[in-house]
Amino acid sequence: MQNTPRGDCRVHTASNPARLAGSAEGNQTLVTVRIGFAGAGGVAVTHLVNLLRLQDAEVVAIHDVDADRIAGCVRRVNAQQDLGARSGDETRRLRPKAYTDYRAMIAEAGLNALYICTPPSVRGAIEMAAIEEDVALCVEKPIALRLDRAREIATAIRERNLVSSVCYQVRYSEAVTDAHKALGTRSVAMGLGFMLGGVPSVPWWRVHSQSGGQIVEQATHAVDLMRAFMGEVVRVYGAGALRVHGEMPGFDIHDTAASVLHFANGAVGSLVNTSVLGGGSAAGFPTGLHLFAADYRIEVWGGTLKVVSPDKTDETRYNASPMLALDTDFVDAVKRRDPARVRTSYGDALRTLAVTLALDESARSGKVTEVPRV
Numbered sequence: 373m374q375n376t377p378r379g380d381c382r383v384h385t386a387s388n389p390a391r392l393a394g395s396a397e398g399n400q401t402l403v404t405v406r407i408g409f410a411g412a413g414g415v416a417v418t419h420l421v422n423l424l425r426l427q428d429a430e431v432v433a434i435h436d437v438d439a440d441r442i443a444g445c446v447r448r449v450n451a452q453q454d455l456g457a458r459s460g461d462e463t464r465r466l467r468p469k470a471y472t473d474y475r476a477m478i479a480e481a482g483l484n485a486l487y488i489c490t491p492p493s494v495r496g497a498i499e500m501a502a503i504e505e506d507v508a509l510c511v512e513k514p515i516a517l518r519l520d521r522a523r524e525i526a527t528a529i530r531e532r533n534l535v536s537s538v539c540y541q542v543r544y545s546e547a548v549t550d551a552h553k554a555l556g557t558r559s560v561a562m563g564l565g566f567m568l569g570g571v572p573s574v575p576w577w578r579v580h581s582q583s584g585g586q587i588v589e590q591a592t593h594a595v596d597l598m599r600a601f602m603g604e605v606v607r608v609y610g611a612g613a614l615r616v617h618g619e620m621p622g623f624d625i626h627d628t629a630a631s632v633l634h635f636a637n638g639a640v641g642s643l644v645n646t647s648v649l650g651g652g653s654a655a656g657f658p659t660g661l662h663l664f665a666a667d668y669r670i671e672v673w674g675g676t677l678k679v680v681s682p683d684k685t686d687e688t689r690y691n692a693s694p695m696l697a698l699d700t701d702f703v704d705a706v707k708r709r710d711p712a713r714v715r716t717s718y719g720d721a722l723r724t725l726a727v728t729l730a731l732d733e734s735a736r737s738g739k740v741t742e743v744p745r746v
C-alpha cells in the first residue's frame with residue numbers, strides 16, 4: 373500500500389470482482405475476519421481502534437461518500453496507535469483501501485463482515501448489498517428510521533442465517549451482567565430510564581428527518597436496556613417539547629420529553645430525555661436504568677451498578693470497555709459463523725426501534741400509541 377497525501381489509504385471507485393477468501397479451506401472457523409466499514413466518522417474511530425487490538429480481525433476497506441473523511445479517520449486512528457506505541461504498547465497500524473463507492477468495496481474487498489457507521493437516515497441499500505454477498509453486519513444504533521425497511525433487512529439476515537450485531541454496547545457492560553445476576557428471579561414492577569445531556573456535535577442529529585429525534589437516536593440505549601430487563605413493550609404515551617434550542621439553526625426535534633411505557637407482563641416504565649444539559653450540568657442527575665422490585669432497587673448503566681436492599685447498599689464501578697467487549701464478541705461470532713454469540717442481533721434491535729418510533733410518534737401527536745409487533 374502506498375501512502376497518499378491524505379493518509380494511509382488510496383481511493384478506489386472502479387468495480388473489480390475479486391472476492392478474496394478469508395477462510396481456511398474446508399474449515400468452519402475463519403482464521404482472519406476481513407472487515408469493511410461504511411461511514412468514517414466519530415463512532416467508526418472507536419470501533420477501528422478496538423479492532424486493531426484483535427489479532428483475528430483485519431480492517432481491509434473503508435467506504436464513505438466523502439474521501440477526506442476516510443483519510444481523516446485513518447489519520448486519527450493511526451495517531452492513537454502511535455501514542456500507544458510511544459508508551460510501550462504493541463500496536464498495529466490501519467491500512468485500509470478507501471472507497472467512495474460501496475458497491476465497489478463489496479465487490480472487491482472480500483469482506484467477511486461490514487460495520488455500518490453511517491447516519492441512520494441513509495441506512496438500507498448498503499446493508500442489503502452486503503447481505504446478498506453473505507457478509508455479516510455490525511450496525512450502529514438506531515438501525516433505521518423506518519420500520520418497513522428495517523423489517524426487510526431483518527428478514528433477509530434471518531433467511532441467510534447471517535451473524536448480525538447492533539451496537540447497544542451497554543448490554544455488554546460488566547455492570548449489566550452483574551445486575552442480571554443481582555436481580556435473579558425477582559420480578560421488576562417498574563423501570564425508569566434516563567437520557568439527560570447536551571446536543572451532540574454532528575449536524576444531522578438535530579434534524580428529525582436525519583436522526584429521528586433524541587428518543588430514536590439516543591434514548592434508544594435506555595429503551596433497549598429496559599427491554600433486556602423487563603421484556604416487550606406493548607403501548608406508550610408521551611409528551612415532548614422544544615423549550616431551549618428553538619433558536620439553534622436547523623433544530624426541529626424535541627429537546628425535552630417524558631414518556632410512559634406499558635410492558636407485556638404488566639410492568640410499567642417511564643423514560644425522560646433531554647438535550648438541554650450541555651456543558652456538564654447533567655452531572656449528579658440519575659443516569660441509565662433504575663429497576664424497582666419488591667423491597668429491592670437497582671441502578672445500572674455502562675460503568676456503574678448500585679443495588680439497594682433493606683439491609684445494605686452495594687455500589688460497584690467497572691473499568692472494562694463495553695464497546696471493546698461488543699467488538700470482540702462480534703468478531704468471534706463471525707469467525708465461528710455463529711449468530712447466537714452476540715447480545716443484540718438486528719432482529720432484536722428491530723423491536724427496540726419499534727418502541728422508540730412509537731414513543732416519538734406519541735410525543736409528537738400527544739396520543740396513546742400501540743407498539744407494532746415485529
Ligand SMILES: NC(=O)c1ccc[n+]([C@@H]2O[C@H](COP(=O)([O-])OP(=O)(O)OC[C@H]3O[C@@H](n4cnc5c(N)ncnc54)[C@H](O)[C@@H]3O)[C@@H](O)[C@H]2O)c1
Nearest residue numbers: 411412413414415436437441489490492494512513539574
Ligand atoms: N453506540 C454508540 O454509543 C454510538 C456513539 C456515537 C454514534 N453512534 C451512532 O453511529 C452512527 C454514526 O454516528 P457518528 O457520530 O459517527 O456520525 P458522523 O457524522 O461523525 O459520521 C458519519 C459518517 O458517515 C458518512 N456518510 C454520510 N452519508 C453516507 C452515505 N450515504 N454513505 C456512506 N457514508 C456516509 C459521513 O460522511 C460521515 O463521515 C449513528 O447512527 C450514531 O447514532 C453510536
